[in-house]
Amino acid sequence: MLWITLSLLIGLLILVLFYARRRQKNEPPLDKGFLPWLGHALEFGKDAAKFLRRMKEKHGDIFTVRVAGKYVTVLLDPNSFDSVVNDTVCLDFSRIRNQLIKTVFGLQLPGTSPTSERKWMERHFQGLNLFKLSASMNVHLQNLLLSNNTNSSLSEWRQDGLFDLCYSLLFRAGYLTLFDSRDDPAAVYREFRKFDELLSKLARNLLKQEERKTARSCQERLWELLSPGWLSEELDSWQQSYYRFLQEERIDAEMQNRALLLQLWTTQCNAGPAAFWLLGYLLTHPEAMKAVKSEIRGLSTLQDTPLQHPSISLLEAHCTPVLDSVLSETLRLTAAVMISREVVQDKILHMADGQEYLLRRGDRVCLFPLLSPQMDPQIHQEPQIFKYNRFLNEDMTVKDHFYKNGKRLKYYTMPWGAGKNSCVGKEFAVAAIKQFVFLLLTHLDLELCDPEAKVPPVNSSRYGFGILQPDGDLQVRYRLRRTRHEM
Numbered sequence: 001m002l003w004i005t006l007s008l009l010i011g012l013l014i015l016v017l018f019y020a021r022r023r024q025k026n027e028p029p030l031d032k033g034f035l036p037w038l039g040h041a042l043e044f045g046k047d048a049a050k051f052l053r054r055m056k057e058k059h060g061d062i063f064t065v066r067v068a069g070k071y072v073t074v075l076l077d078p079n080s081f082d083s084v085v086n087d088t089v090c091l092d093f094s095r096i097r098n099q100l101i102k103t104v105f106g107l108q109l110p111g112t113s114p115t116s117e118r119k120w121m122e123r124h125f126q127g128l129n130l131f132k133l134s135a136s137m138n139v140h141l142q143n144l145l146l147s148n149n150t151n152s153s154l155s156e157w158r159q160d161g162l163f164d165l166c167y168s169l170l171f172r173a174g175y176l177t178l179f180d181s182r183d184d185p186a187a188v189y190r191e192f193r194k195f196d197e198l199l200s201k202l203a204r205n206l207l208k209q210e211e212r213k214t215a216r217s218c219q220e221r222l223w224e225l226l227s228p229g230w231l232s233e234e235l236d237s238w239q240q241s242y243y244r245f246l247q248e249e250r251i252d253a254e255m256q257n258r259a260l261l262l263q264l265w266t267t268q269c270n271a272g273p274a275a276f277w278l279l280g281y282l283l284t285h286p287e288a289m290k291a292v293k294s295e296i297r298g299l300s301t302l303q304d305t306p307l308q309h310p311s312i313s314l315l316e317a318h319c320t321p322v323l324d325s326v327l328s329e330t331l332r333l334t335a336a337v338m339i340s341r342e343v344v345q346d347k348i349l350h351m352a353d354g355q356e357y358l359l360r361r362g363d364r365v366c367l368f369p370l371l372s373p374q375m376d377p378q379i380h381q382e383p384q385i386f387k388y389n390r391f392l393n394e395d396m397t398v399k400d401h402f403y404k405n406g407k408r409l410k411y412y413t414m415p416w417g418a419g420k421n422s423c424v425g426k427e428f429a430v431a432a433i434k435q436f437v438f439l440l441l442t443h444l445d446l447e448l449c450d451p452e453a454k455v456p457p458v459n460s461s462r463y464g465f466g467i468l469q470p471d472g473d474l475q476v477r478y479r480l481r482r483t484r485h486e487m
């Protein structure tokens with residue numbers, strides 16, 4: 001009996017060794033990690049940036065790692081990104097996305113082609129529709145800020161965490177702009193935040209039993225809050241139009257509701273955290289705050305409108321080079337998306353330095369722009385430091401000449417992705433963040449509770465999920481300003 005068991009075990013070992021993956025000629029360096037099947041999954045899930053930095057030091061700009069049974073080739077040379085972001089034949093965007101939305105949102109959209117969904121989104125977030133949505137966003141932001149602050153007691157100092165202040169205001173205004181239910185945006189926000197906090201663990205299947213229950217109950221509550229029973233009669237609203245799109249794609253009622261939660265997340269999860277970092281950096285860098293305020297004071301909007309109603313128009317939003325540079329610098333430091341594609345056909349990857357690597361069908365390829373270009377010391381001097389004018393030339397034009405190894409870079413920062421699947425909501429998000437910052441700086445006296453405070457560290461479990469979130473918060477005090485002269 002012992003002999004049979006031993007022979008079986010040896011046979012199994014031989015099989016594993018025989019079929020185990022080895023690096024083939026022309027393939028990137030392979031690092032499987034010690035744990036069978038899991039590979040580097042634990043280190044990756046804990047702090048992906050730290051892990052990938054370690055791998056880059058060990059292997060260079062391209063390597064393949066094993067993560068939970070998958071082989072992922074990580075490419076960290078921005079001069080070679082085009083061969084990934086523009087390849088829709090050998091590389092596929094939608095399979096990984098579909099898996100993610102099934103795991104996180106319990107959503108399956110059979111029959112819906114990714115191109116038709118993207119086209120639908122583009123129609124609604126560009127041109128005249130973008131203009132209408134941004135105008136509506138501006139009105140909701142003003143109403144929320146001023147309705148909370150109209151009576152005299154609210155002209156007194158209040159204290160809050162800056163992250164919650166930014167996320168809550170932008171989320172509620174965004175929700176009122178796009179979704180029909182007007183009943184209780186604050187309740188939707190509270191439920192969404194609970195869900196959002198569990199999201200990275202949910203996506204990586206790392207939830208404990210209790211957390212799994214919480215995530216499930218948040219999902220159910222949000223499905224209920226977003227469901228058609230709550231819809232208004234407004235026929236040309238964004239939500240109604242999205243419903244019609246899903247119906248035309250023959251998506252059943254249950255999946256329609258789940259799709260709404262996905263849309264809530266896609267449209268609302270990044271702008272609030274981005275506004276937090278932007279204001280956090282301004283409050284902790286007085287020279288940057290001074291430059292932004294001086295630029296805002298010069299805008300024509302402020303010249304002839306009463307304090308209660310100044311708003312930044314789309315046109316003016318394009319004439320704020322200092323604020324634009326501050327936003328780019330904020331996103332350089334905090335946009336941590338992972339651009340992942342599935343290799344659906346063997347592919348030769350041509351690197352900018354002339355090297356060629358074979359990518360195997362069934363593997364994944366991943367760019368992590370936060371590490372390079374965004375935090376690459378060869379591209380950006382002192383990359384850890386916030387420099388408000390990093391993206392500004394002396395003549396106040398946009399600085400877009402950045403180099404690595406003497407070669408000018410097309411991708412020197414990449415918060416919105418690139419190529420065929422780059423962000424559809426970029427203009428909407430930029431307008432919303434700028435309107436929000438403008439509104440807060442013109443309407444509020446806003447200051448740090450502790451003048452020596454620094455921006456908090458990032459929550460390292462969120463690398464890969466868009467804009468980072470802080471580990472902790474920055475306490476601020478604020479009150480409604482009576483005149484704008486002190487700004």
Ligand code: HEM
Pocket residue numbers: 114118121125266267268270271274335337338339340414415416417418420421422423424425426428429466467
């Ligand atoms: C600060 C805010 C935002 C950031 C940093 C951001 C970032 C990104 C990035 C990096 C991608 C590309 C992902 C990839 O290539 O794998 C992306 C895709 C996308 N984003 Fe955004 N986004 C933001 C806000 C928004 C908003 C407000 C909307 C909707 C109005 C939106 C809608 C989308 C959609 C629909 C896609 C998928 C595009 C496709 O299917 O081809 N995003 N976003």
